[in-house]
Amino acid sequence: MSSLAPASPGDTPDLTGFLSEVDLTLSGLDAPTVYIWIERDAAGTIVASTGFELSDDRQHALIRSVAVHPLAQRTGEGTRLALFALAKAAESGAQRAWLFSRRSGPFWQKLGFATADRDDLARALASTHQVRLFAESGQLNREIAWSRPLRADLPAPIRDGPIALH
Ligand SMILES: CC(C)(COP(=O)(O)OP(=O)(O)OC[C@H]1O[C@@H](n2cnc3c(N)ncnc32)[C@H](O)[C@@H]1OP(=O)(O)O)[C@@H](O)C(=O)NCCC(=O)NCCS
DSSP, X not given: OOXXXXXXXXXXXXXXXXXXXXXXXXXXXXXXXXXXXXXXXXTSOEEEEEEEEEOTTSSEEEEEEEEEOGGGTTSSHHHHHHHHHHHHHHHTTOSEXXXXXXXXXHHHHTTTOEEEOXXXXXXXXXXXXXXXHHHHHTGXXXXXXXXXXXXXXXXXXXXXXXOOOO
């Protein structure tokens, strides 16, 4: 059973610290259009996050903030988090998932993503916080875009229990 919970505004400071540690985008974390779930360990430390932003027409989802605590990586947790976000995005009616990733391409390829044109991504998701930030900062030109279709019946992942840190 998943212990992921929707992030609330009160989680933003801890979430900012967690995402900084794994070097992910911090823009729009408390915006109502950014959907993020987090998991905390028994001590209250955030050990995982996952989420997405939708395009204005809700047809496209930008998967973002998928992160596993460095001490818990490579145990299948990232896959479960990514599948969770994909299932939630499909549930919300999105037809296609997109994301930016320069470092973890092989991870996303295993989940059915293929490289995509970053300008297509930027057009489809122009109003999202991440695309606006990347366009303004010039980072867009250095990014690698990935995409895959979504099916409404994408199965939600099964979680065996809380994340174990090594
Ligand atoms: C990317 C990330 C979420 C993967 O989480 P994880 O728990 O290590 O992933 P999994 O254990 O589910 O790995 C699934 C497969 O992908 C592979 N994989 C994971 N990360 C990889 C990477 N960076 N490069 C290449 N392969 C990778 C694993 O080896 C595994 O392969 P296998 O099925 O052949 O054994 C995690 O490394 C992370 O939090 N990174 C920092 C944040 C980040 O970059 N997020 C992605 C951008 S949104």
